[in-house]
Amino acid sequence: MPTTDRATRRRGIDALLRHSPLQPVFRARAAHRLAVLAYHGIDDPAAFRAQMERLASTAHPVSPEQVARAAEHRRPLPPRSVLVTFDDGEPTVLTHALPVLARLRIPAAAYVITDLIDTDRPYWWTEAAQLIRRGGHTRTLHGLDSGAAVHHLKTVPDAERLRALAELRATAKRQAPPQRQLTAAELLALVAGGLTVGNHTASHPCLDHCSDTQLDAQLVRAHGRLTEWLGHPPTTFAYPNGNHDPRAETVLRTLGYRTAFLFDHRHTALAPAERLRISRLRVNSHTGRDRFDTILSGLHPAVHRLRGGR
Numbered sequence: 001m002p003t004t005d006r007a008t009r010r011r012g013i014d015a016l017l018r019h020s021p022l023q024p025v026f027r028a029r030a031a032h033r034l035a036v037l038a039y040h041g042i043d044d045p046a047a048f049r050a051q052m053e054r055l056a057s058t059a060h061p062v063s064p065e066q067v068a069r070a071a072e073h074r075r076p077l078p079p080r081s082v083l084v085t086f087d088d089g090e091p092t093v094l095t096h097a098l099p100v101l102a103r104l105r106i107p108a109a110a111y112v113i114t115d116l117i118d119t120d121r122p123y124w125w126t127e128a129a130q131l132i133r134r135g136g137h138t139r140t141l142h143g144l145d146s147g148a149a150v151h152h153l154k155t156v157p158d159a160e161r162l163r164a165l166a167e168l169r170a171t172a173k174r175q176a177p178p179q180r181q182l183t184a185a186e187l188l189a190l191v192a193g194g195l196t197v198g199n200h201t202a203s204h205p206c207l208d209h210c211s212d213t214q215l216d217a218q219l220v221r222a223h224g225r226l227t228e229w230l231g232h233p234p235t236t237f238a239y240p241n242g243n244h245d246p247r248a249e250t251v252l253r254t255l256g257y258r259t260a261f262l263f264d265h266r267h268t269a270l271a272p273a274e275r276l277r278i279s280r281l282r283v284n285s286h287t288g289r290d291r292f293d294t295i296l297s298g299l300h301p302a303v304h305r306l307r308g309g310r
């Protein structure tokens with residue numbers, strides 16, 4: 001099916017769900033759940049502003065600190081509590097999201113990849129895709145297009161991912177183009193604007209595919225850099241790719257983390273029972289109004305799971 005047909009069909013389904021009798025039922029139930037929204041970059045600033053205005057008028061935005069306290073004291077947050085989060089430290093969080101959040105006084109958290117701060121290096125998955133498009137190849141990725149190759153690299157032991165990346169760099173006709181990343185000074189600008197900056201590891205491997213030593217190094221190195229830049233230790237974390245790992249939880253606990261977030265498209269309790277395993281709902285600035293409402297109500301995630309999504 002052509003992309004435009006697919007998009008039209010998807011919008012039709014979103015509208016159908018939004019106006020179905022199930023939506024008010026789910027919405028009433030969602031009032032007693034915490035919605036943590038997981039964004040990445042902001043591609044459509046106007047649409048993002050509309051989403052945040054909708055939150056400001058229909059929900060109760062809370063900060064990571066409030067979520068941490070609710071979890072620690074088992075004291076539920078107010079009904080319709082929503083926490084806004086951003087993964088990967090895309091510069092659009094600073095340029096597009098921060099002004100909107102500051103104006104509406106919506107607290108939020110940004111989870112950054114510390115090895116990329118103060119550099120112009122692309123995300124590893126962007127780099128891998130670019131290198132493949134520029135003729136880069138490896139034996140293990142043979143025959144896969146760039147999307148399938150990146151997907152595959154998220155499922156192999158991390159040492160194998162790093163080997164494949166090195167091989168792609170060595171075989172591509174040209175290196176991947178640079179990518180603007182946030183600077184340490186910009187992290188402080190985020191904080192000054194009311195955002196909490198959190199740990200998203202040093203280089204964004206899937207932690208469940210790391211050795212004990214790699215996993216430890218990823219968390220500890222990122223923790224150290226953030227402590228140095230922010231002037232205090234970070235206390236909130238987001239698992240790269242949402243991949244939870246019990247060993248990571250142990251390290252995070254030792255380092256004093258109070259909250260850690262998944263990427264599983266679910267609501268969580270208003271007093272989260274597992275503070276280092278808090279569910280999040282997946283959204284982006286392109287998410288249309290109908291879908292945004294059914295994500296917040298939990299209807300979209302329920303249908304997504306019924307259709308076999310994770």
Ligand SMILES: [Zn+2]
Nearest residue numbers: 087088240241
């Ligand atoms: Zn990420």
